[in-house]
Amino acid sequence: MANPLPPVGEELLATALDLFTSRGISAVGIQELTETAGHTRDSLYRIFKSKTGLVLATLDRYKEELPWLEFLQSAVAELDRRDGAAPADRPEWARTQLLGLMNQVTAWSVQRGDRGCYLLRSAAELRDDPKRASGIDRQVALARIRGFHQETRRLLGRLTQAVGASNPRALAAALHLQIYGILGTAAVDRPPSRAAARGYAQALLTQYGAAG
Secondary structure (H helix, E strand, O other): OOOOOHHHHHHHHHHHHHHHHHHHHOOOOOHHHHHHOOOOHHHHHHHOOHHHHHHHHHHHHHHHHOOOOOOHHHHHHHHHHOOOOHHHHHHHHHHHHHHHHHHHHHHHHHHHHHOHHHHHHHHHHHHOOOOOOOOOHHHHHHHHHHHHHHHHHHHHHHHHOOOOOOOOHHHHHHHHHHHHHHHHHHHHOOOOOHHHHHHHHHHHHHHOOOOO
């Protein structure tokens, strides 16, 4: 959210994120949520305006707390700082960042366990069961999730261009699919090991002419 939340808002948001990630958005009503958080419905509506506003806030907070996304953002920020410096070293450095990113994704998927990825689960729920998602502006929420994926692919594209891939956009799309394949698998099965995830990414780098 653009502005800092008051303590009541933080408590409502934390409760909503916990309940939504464990049981789903539609399964949790406003009454249960506010009672669990120990606050009133009026407080929730005063701060978030609607359940849609609360859902958007949980999506934003979840994104802010993703360690692998922070790693990716930091890598691209460092790439910007390196602009014009030691261009010969850039492909190897970018390759190291991309492989390190897969370590981060795998570690996060293990930590999340069977809760899986909130963004993936929310998108599936909002798209597949509109009747259960009543009271929520599904299109607004899905647009927020799509924007997140677009941002991820854009950041990946900066690194795949720096790594010298023959088709940076296609490589970024393939790595994006790998990331969400790992996160999606973690919800139902054991995710791949870090070595396996790095191996898959390395195979993609080789396929697109960016192997070390």
